[in-house]
Every structure is written in C-alpha cells, then in structure tokens.
Amino acid sequence: MTKTIIPIGPYHPLQEEPELFKLYCKGEIVKDVQWVTGYNHRGIEKLSESKTFEQVFFLVERICGICSTSHPFAFANCMEEIARVEIPDRAKYIRSIIGELERIHSHLLWVGLAGHFLGYNNVFMWAWKYREPVLELFEMITGNRNSYAMFKIGGVRRDIENHKIPTIRKVLDTVKEKTDLLTGAVMDDPVIHARTKGVGILTKEDIIAYGALGPTARASGVAIDVRKDDPYAAYASVHWKVITAQEGDVFAKAEVRLLEMYESISIISQCLDGLQQIKEGQVDVKVKEIPEGIGTGHAEAPRGEVFHFVKTDGSNYPVRHKIRAPSYMNIATFKKACVGQTISDATIALAAVDPCYCCTERMAYAYDYASREKILDGNELVKMGQRKTEKLRRQIKRNR
C-alpha cells in the first residue's frame, strides 16, 4: 500500500514540510487515520553530542524554523540549571521579548494557513502580510528574520538598546490593530462558525490521555502553560493570564490563539517597561565551566511545551541530549479529532493542532475503508474543504 504512494510522494506545495497522513474512509466519513514520518529525520540528538555547548545552540535553533527561539530557550534553561547560573534581569526581559514576538509571528502564520484550508485565501494573504512587520522587528533586534541566534549560556548575545524601544512599541501597536481586524473577521463570520464549530472536538479526557500540550490543550479547558506553571525568564514578573476555552473544537483553538496574541503583546510591552528601568549593557554573565550533572529545561513554544534533557560529564560536550517537541504529542490526537468527521472537515481538523510542519510532514490522502485504495489526494482534499465553505456561504446568504 505504501508503494502506491511513493510516485506521488509526500511532497506537496500547499504546506511546506513532508508528512504523510492516510485517511481510511467509508463513504465520506473518516474511519481511521495513519501517519507516516521520517522524511525529516536529521539525527539531531546524535549530532548534538559532537558539538560544544556553544555550538549546540545553533543546532537546536535549526530543529524548527518557526520555533527557533523555543528550543534554544529550553536548552539555555537546562544548561543554566546544570551550571547553577542566575542570568541578569536585562537578559531575562530580552529573552521573554524574543519568545513572545515569536509566538505572535507563529500564531499569525497559523491563522493564515487555517484560512487557506477553509478557502479564505485572503485571510492567508493578509495574515502573512501583517506578519512581515514582526519579522522586520526581528531583523532589527537580532540581524536575521528567522533563526535569531540570541541565546547563550548565561544570557543573550545582543542587547536591545533603549533607543530601539519606541520602534518596537510602534510595530506592536500596528500588530494589535491588525489582530483586532483578524479576530473580528473570524469571530463574526457565520461561515467560519459553521465550518469550525463542532469539528474535530477533543474533550478534556482526550487531552489528558494523549498528553497534548499548548493551545490544543488550552482550547479543551486544560490550563497547561509552562510560563505559568514553572515560570522562567521574566514571566514571573509580568502580569498576564492563561487563555483557555472549553469547547475543544477548531473554533476554540483559533480563539485561543488569537487571544493569546493580545497576551503576548501585553507581556512584551511590560518587558519593555522593565528594560527601560535597567542600565544598558549588562546582558550576560561569564560561565567558565559546565560541571558534571544532569539538567532539564523547558519552555513554552507557540505549540506547547518544549522539553530538553542534558547529561554532562564535566567536558565541553553533552553526553546525552534528549529533546521532546510539542507536536510529537499533539499529532497523536488526530486519531481522535479526525475519526467520524467528513473528509472535507479532516484537513482543518488536522491543521487545527498546528502540527509544527517542520517536525512532521504534510500530506493527506483519503483511502477507501473496505478496499484500502486511494481515492483522493491532498490537493483534492483542500479543494473539497474550500468547496464546502463556498456552499455554506451561499446557503447563509440565501437564508438572510
């Protein structure tokens, strides 16, 4: 069966990374889901053992391009636990600012992709357009649009000088305005309500059974957030709340992500207030050596908790480095979210957990339940989803 797929391959232009989902269908109802990974295996944990601690930061940054702060963040937390280092306050604020900016750009990216799956290509275009100012901000602060290389053991590499703060605030105001626009567009549109409410429901019990994390869990009423549960960097000294929703469907997940962007904006602006009160320059402490020991570190990525475990032996290299990305837990919930849905709802149910498409892959096929033969491919699936929205839109217009 796998052989029938190979000529087409799990490579697809709509999303970026290779991932193969097989949907087994009976009529129009999805009966079973299977996913195949491995197209993206790079042997990072093994590679990490051959790199010095300073180099590992550049490696873990390249696990995922969208979460390229979360992995160094977790690794830095981990190494600072082993070395017993307390970083300067200024570095804490800068770390939190970078982490939250990343959350904003990642959530905007998701809103765009979700819009594309629903057949709202203008949402896709607009969300990605409003993401650009955030990337420009990154370029101003760190020198690169993605892969920021900001973290090191004992602090950060670059300071955010105080004269840059007004520019950052100005961009945040624009982003807030545009988030209002996108939130309004999602919350008020009857077609989006019809397409996403009651689709791909995950109950609280499912979340706990599958160990799902991040916005996926929070949309089902599980208030799990590392930033609150075990505060790191500057998260303990700013005021914000964990956004949760109770329904657990796709709409709830979109709602949680959109509202989280407001929290991120508020966290950044409080961190900027904090930065202004501290003298410039002191952004790192010297760490002379890493003692023997084991350490764990975690950070809240846009998709959930990133977890790193490192064992050291007093040398300059990690002996063992274990990484767990949130998508690994979240993708397993597909089995619950997709089964029993129609095929046209399956794409958005799959996209709703925001599977870090780089940690995973991206292709969906529909198979006939009885004969296990392929009947639809990913392109057709997305088209089907878009047609359903169009139909609903016409229906709602007629009823008015």
Added chain:
Amino acid sequence: MGIKTFCFKKSLWLFHFGGASCNNCDIEILDCLTPRYDVERFGMKLVGSIRHADVLLVNGSINRRDKERLLEIYHQAPKPILVVAIGTCGCTGGIFAEGNTFAGPVDKIIPVDAYIPGCPPKPEAIIAGIVKLLNK
C-alpha cells in the same frame, strides 16, 4: 533563441521540494508569494505536480529517505528543468552534513543550476537568485 531560453521566457511554474529542513526556507519561499513580495505578479506560482513545473526548488538537507524520492521527482520532471538549491542545507548540507542520516547535498544527487545560500535566504535573495538564473 534556443529552446531553453524560449521555454523559460514567461510565467515560470515552481515545484517545491522540502527535504529534511527546519522549515525556515519553506516559509520564506511561501513568503515570496504573499503580498509583501508577491512573485505571482510575474506569473510565478507554486504548482501541485512536478509534471507542470519549470523550476524545481529544493531546500533542506537530504536524508536517506528523501534521496530516492528526490531522484524520482527529478526523473518525472519535464525537461528542460531548472533546479535551484535553496538555503545552506540545500547547497552544502550545512549543520546537518555530519548527521548519520545525511545522503549528500543536492548537487551530489541531481544537477543543480543555481545555489541560493543563507540560513534562511531572505525572500529578496530568493527572487534575486531566480532572476539571475534566468538572465544567465
């Protein structure tokens, strides 16, 4: 005017092959299509099948599992086709070149016409690279 330059005169259609990458290059390629850079105004667009494509964009390091699929896709491509290796991983393997699953940079597997280095290359760099390739 040779057949090759004639083929690539207008509206290039792109097929995107994301190998074992970190997603940054993939996103920057998609970014080229969105309003800030908007390459669709030149008639460039991503297509769903390699059989419709004029340009094959390859990014990410290629692991052993991807290698045969990349070869298969290259053989299916209508010739002449332009192959562009995007990002440091596509050009050389980058930080993953020492990995135990690494199967060689793109140019060891299929012939490459242009390299766009950077981690990730900015959308401007990707556009500039393709323009340079067309003027070659």
